[in-house]
Amino acid sequence: MWRFIVRRTALALVIIFFGAFIIYGVMRCLPTSFVESMARQRAAASSTTGGKSYQEWLAELNEAYHMNDNVVTGYLNWLGGVLKGDFGVSWKYGIPVTQKFSQVIWYSVVLNTITLILEVLICIPLGIQAARHQYSGFDYGITVFAMLCISLPTFFLATLLKFAFSVKLNWFDLYGIVGRYHEQLSASGKIWDMVSHMVLPTLTLTMLSVGGLTRYTRTNMLEVLNADYIRTARAKGLSERVVINRHAFRNTLIPLVSYMSYLVPAMFSGSMITETLYQIPGIGYISYDAMVAGDLPFTMFYSVFLLSLTQLSLMLADIMYAVVDPRVRVN
Amino acid sequence: MSENNRINNDTEQLALDDGRRVKVLSPGMMVFKRFIRNKLAIAGIIILVFMFAFSFLGGVISPYRQDQVFYKTDSANKEYASAVVNTEFRFLTPDGAPLSTLVRANFSRVVKDAGEEGVSFEADGTIWSVKPLAESFYAIGTGKQLGTVTVLGKIADVKADPGEEISDAVKAAALKAAQSGAESFEAEGQTYMLTRGKAKSYTLATVAEAALASLLSYDVYDSADAEAVGTYAFRRAAELALRGGEKRFEADGAAYALDGEGDSGVICREGEDAPIATVSNVIVNPVTAGNFLPMTYKAAVAEAIDNKQTAFEYVNEAGETEKHTIRMRGNNYIVYTEQQTYLIDMYAAPSLSHPLGTDDHGMDVLTRLMYGGRISLMVGFVVMLLENLIGIIVGGVSGYFGGWTDTLLMRFVDLFNSIPYYPMMIIAGAIMDAFEVPPYTRIFLLMAIMGIMGWTGVARVVRGQILSLREQDFMVATEATGIRISRRIFKHLVPNVMPLLIVQATMGLGSIILAEATLSYLGLGIKYPLASWGSIINASSNIYVMTNFWYIWIPAGVLIVLTVLGFNFVGDGLRDAFDPKMKR
Numbered sequence: 001m002w003r004f005i006v007r008r009t010a011l012a013l014v015i016i017f018f019g020a021f022i023i024y025g026v027m028r029c030l031p032t033s034f035v036e037s038m039a040r041q042r043a044a045a046s047s048t049t050g051g052k053s054y055q056e057w058l059a060e061l062n063e064a065y066h067m068n069d070n071v072v073t074g075y076l077n078w079l080g081g082v083l084k085g086d087f088g089v090s091w092k093y094g095i096p097v098t099q100k101f102s103q104v105i106w107y108s109v110v111l112n113t114i115t116l117i118l119e120v121l122i123c124i125p126l127g128i129q130a131a132r133h134q135y136s137g138f139d140y141g142i143t144v145f146a147m148l149c150i151s152l153p154t155f156f157l158a159t160l161l162k163f164a165f166s167v168k169l170n171w172f173d174l175y176g177i178v179g180r181y182h183e184q185l186s187a188s189g190k191i192w193d194m195v196s197h198m199v200l201p202t203l204t205l206t207m208l209s210v211g212g213l214t215r216y217t218r219t220n221m222l223e224v225l226n227a228d229y230i231r232t233a234r235a236k237g238l239s240e241r242v243v244i245n246r247h248a249f250r251n252t253l254i255p256l257v258s259y260m261s262y263l264v265p266a267m268f269s270g271s272m273i274t275e276t277l278y279q280i281p282g283i284g285y286i287s288y289d290a291m292v293a294g295d296l297p298f299t300m301f302y303s304v305f306l307l308s309l310t311q312l313s314l315m316l317a318d319i320m321y322a323v324v325d326p327r328v329r330v331n
Numbered sequence: 332m333s334e335n336n337r338i339n340n341d342t343e344q345l346a347l348d349d350g351r352r353v354k355v356l357s358p359g360m361m362v363f364k365r366f367i368r369n370k371l372a373i374a375g376i377i378i379l380v381f382m383f384a385f386s387f388l389g390g391v392i393s394p395y396r397q398d399q400v401f402y403k404t405d406s407a408n409k410e411y412a413s414a415v416v417n418t419e420f421r422f423l424t425p426d427g428a429p430l431s432t433l434v435r436a437n438f439s440r441v442v443k444d445a446g447e448e449g450v451s452f453e454a455d456g457t458i459w460s461v462k463p464l465a466e467s468f469y470a471i472g473t474g475k476q477l478g479t480v481t482v483l484g485k486i487a488d489v490k491a492d493p494g495e496e497i498s499d500a501v502k503a504a505a506l507k508a509a510q511s512g513a514e515s516f517e518a519e520g521q522t523y524m525l526t527r528g529k530a531k532s533y534t535l536a537t538v539a540e541a542a543l544a545s546l547l548s549y550d551v552y553d554s555a556d557a558e559a560v561g562t563y564a565f566r567r568a569a570e571l572a573l574r575g576g577e578k579r580f581e582a583d584g585a586a587y588a589l590d591g592e593g594d595s596g597v598i599c600r601e602g603e604d605a606p607i608a609t610v611s612n613v614i615v616n617p618v619t620a621g622n623f624l625p626m627t628y629k630a631a632v633a634e635a636i637d638n639k640q641t642a643f644e645y646v647n648e649a650g651e652t653e654k655h656t657i658r659m660r661g662n663n664y665i666v667y668t669e670q671q672t673y674l675i676d677m678y679a680a681p682s683l684s685h686p687l688g689t690d691d692h693g694m695d696v697l698t699r700l701m702y703g704g705r706i707s708l709m710v711g712f713v714v715m716l717l718e719n720l721i722g723i724i725v726g727g728v729s730g731y732f733g734g735w736t737d738t739l740l741m742r743f744v745d746l747f748n749s750i751p752y753y754p755m756m757i758i759a760g761a762i763m764d765a766f767e768v769p770p771y772t773r774i775f776l777l778m779a780i781m782g783i784m785g786w787t788g789v790a791r792v793v794r795g796q797i798l799s800l801r802e803q804d805f806m807v808a809t810e811a812t813g814i815r816i817s818r819r820i821f822k823h824l825v826p827n828v829m830p831l832l833i834v835q836a837t838m839g840l841g842s843i844i845l846a847e848a849t850l851s852y853l854g855l856g857i858k859y860p861l862a863s864w865g866s867i868i869n870a871s872s873n874i875y876v877m878t879n880f881w882y883i884w885i886p887a888g889v890l891i892v893l894t895v896l897g898f899n900f901v902g903d904g905l906r907d908a909f910d911p912k913m914k915r
Contacts, residue, residue, distance in 0.1 A: 030758075151899055153847075291758055299758070
């Protein structure tokens with residue numbers, strides 16, 4: 001077990017190293033980088049006082065941001081800083097990347113945790129019911145509903161929800177995490193304000209993720225229900241409730257847990273598209289803005305963060321498998 | 332007979348070939364039968380057939396091109412002309428020579444003070460008299476000194492200057508005028524003027540008209556008439572007639588007819604209908620420089636202002652009736668007119684010619700949807716083929732050879748798999764934006780990047796299947812018969828993975844279409860003027876469009892959902908059909 005974890009961790013580090021290098025290389029392809037626009041701004045600002053010209057600023061900023069190095073040295077430079085725990089200062093937000101990250105991450109965590117809880121509460125009962133009544137009208141209904149949820153594009157669902165609830169019914173605001181008069185509200189009012197702004201994003205994320213988990217639960221439940229030991233349990237004369245809850249459901253937990261271990265990292269990686277559409281200042285939206293602006297330090301940080309989470313979830317899935325299913329031996 | 336019977340029996344027993352054969356379906360036929368029994372799969376097929384017909388035939392049938400911009404004419408009340416009522420006097424001398432500034436200034440001052448009465452002033456060493464001829468119409472006369480009139484109580488005397496002669500009648504009139512205090516008088520058909528000098532003495536002078544002061548301006552229709560209209564006599568006679576309310580006047584030996592009264596009128600030669608000039612106290616100028624205003628239009632504006640109308644109708648040169656309205660702004664009158672403007676037909680509501688209206692570029696939404704469908708479906712298929720091509724090669728090689736090849740390739744797959752998809756696509760989109768890649772090239776680049784980012788799943792599936800297949804007997808047989816390795820992999824192993832790959836590819840098509848639509852929605856995928864379903868919905872990121880023009884973005888969204896749903900239904904159906912043990 002420990003040997004496995006050590007080997008897996010070593011592999012994960014190699015993958016993160018090369019993955020980050022690929023993203024660094026692609027980021028460096030951006031020609032009109034943030035540095036150029038910054039140089040232009042500064043040159044314009046200092047032109048009246050007879051300060052440095054655009055070229056001088058550009059040279060100076062390129063020097064300061066190590067943009068003159070080639071890709072490999074630039075990457076190693078960046079990596080050197082990271083190993084010392086220094087991810088640099090975000091070009092777009094002007095504060096250390098890690099500081100910005102700790103400011104915004106909790107929006108994403110809250111949003112995705114609520115979504116995950118809702119998802120589990122909805123999907124597992126629905127999936128089990130659909131499996132119990134296979135080929136019934138209810139089963140077909142669930143299948144079509146799940147398929148529909150999988151097929152919905154995030155942006156279209158979000159726009160439809162905004163159109164219905166914000167524009168037509170006027171229940172929620174279109175954008176943002178706080179309302180216009182947030183500062184004037186009482187403490188409980190502030191919390192309520194933020195909660196009401198979270199409703200539509202949560203609804204969107206939940207609807208999008210419900211389909212997959214429902215179908216997965218149903219498929220696994222069907223497999224278990226056709227197993228011999230279920231027939232034995234029924235033959236013993238156990239009540240249907242006991243058969244389903246104790247014998248069948250417990251066995252579906254194994255694949256479900258591995259599936260869920262992929263969902264947990266998603267809680268922290270944020271839901272980029274949804275956050276961007278609702279302008280929830282979580283890690284997804286903030287990173288989207290940084291990426292589009294060509295903010296190298298922030299993008300690199302976010303990418304490494306995602307790479308690490310993916311590796312972690314893969315490891316977690318393997319380990320969880322062993323924990324849940326005593327037959328599985330990791331090695 | 333019996334023989335025949337026996338033979339018949341024999342033939343009956345032997346005829347097993349067709350009639351009595353147990354019907355065994357080929358594996359492909361069985362898959363097909365199971366597939367068409369699945370209602371959802373059939374629904375998916377119907378949806379997809381519709382989508383393909385809509386996208387690929389629709390573009391042919393549609394009468395419009397995808398980048399055809401539609402225009403409309405709209406009428407708007409625009410400022411057309413400005414008019415001002417003239418309050419500055421214009422001067423005309425018989426010989427056309429300009430009047431000195433000093434005289435003009437003195438004239439204006441005197442007229443302002445004295446109003447309608449005749450007065451005189453001195454300027455440039457000459458005596459000038461002002462004589463009202465009509466309302467706001469003055470004759471300015473210059474005096475020529477004849478003598479002096481002295482009045483001492485009851486005694487008055489008129490003394491002629493050397494070289495001048497004054498008739499008795501004039502003398503008598505002058506004395507009378509001097510005693511009564513009048514400044515001018517007429518005698519023997521000539522106007523005389525008395526200007527008060529020192530003490531009780533007056534200067535007696537004859538007056539000759541030297542200039543006309545008028546508020547009216549003349550516009551000539553034909554430049555050939557300009558000379559006749561510009562003469563002193565014409566102007567004098569015309570304005571007197573206009574102010575006096577007469578219908579005809581004579582000047583320079585010609586007779587003219589005048590239509591109008593008060594401040595404006597139209598002048599014709601007597602006996603002719605065609606007007607030669609208009610006269611008015613209103614000056615009309617076009618609002619936009621270079622816009623020529625016809626004479627008749629100016630006359631119509633002047634007439635409307637004189638009559639204190641706020642709206643009037645004008646028949647233009649093309650014979651159309653235009654409606655104009657007049658509004659005051661400061662001291663000016665602004666004339667507004669309904670003008671036809673030719674503009675892009677943006678956000679047109681659904682109609683027969685545009686069943687789903689037009690978008691923000693004035694393009695037909697339905698046609699854009701058809702062409703957008705072509706691109707969305709094409710991108711889906713090309714990316715899917717690309718993913719499978721790379722995936723089958725890498726997965727096949729990796730699974731067949733195993734060992735360090737497998738380890739190396741699979742680590743490579745792990746690496747690609749862990750690169751976050753959307754961040755990478757967003758950065759790629761931003762790079763393509765920065766290099767200003769042309770729209771068509773952009774599609775190919777987008778497809779290539781999506782293919783490169785998505786092949787790892789296929790490689791994993793192929794490798795996993797091949798790992799278990801290569802141990803089977805038929806592979807030992809291929810090895811024994813000495814078939815080439817590439818042939819063993821791609822002819823014997825890969826076809827066995829095909830059913831699974833087809834199912835995965837069908838389901839994958841849906842998610843590729845979703846990814847492309849999302850990127851296009853964010854403005855990082857397919858770009859204008861090319862259409863894609865995602866970029867059509869992008870219009871809804873403008874709240875104004877989202878709230879007011881549902882017909883632009885909702886149909887595109889419904890098409891995306893239906894297409895992805897169709898692929899998912901078919902994929903699901905195929906999986907059931909290929910592997911009946913595996914329940915949905």
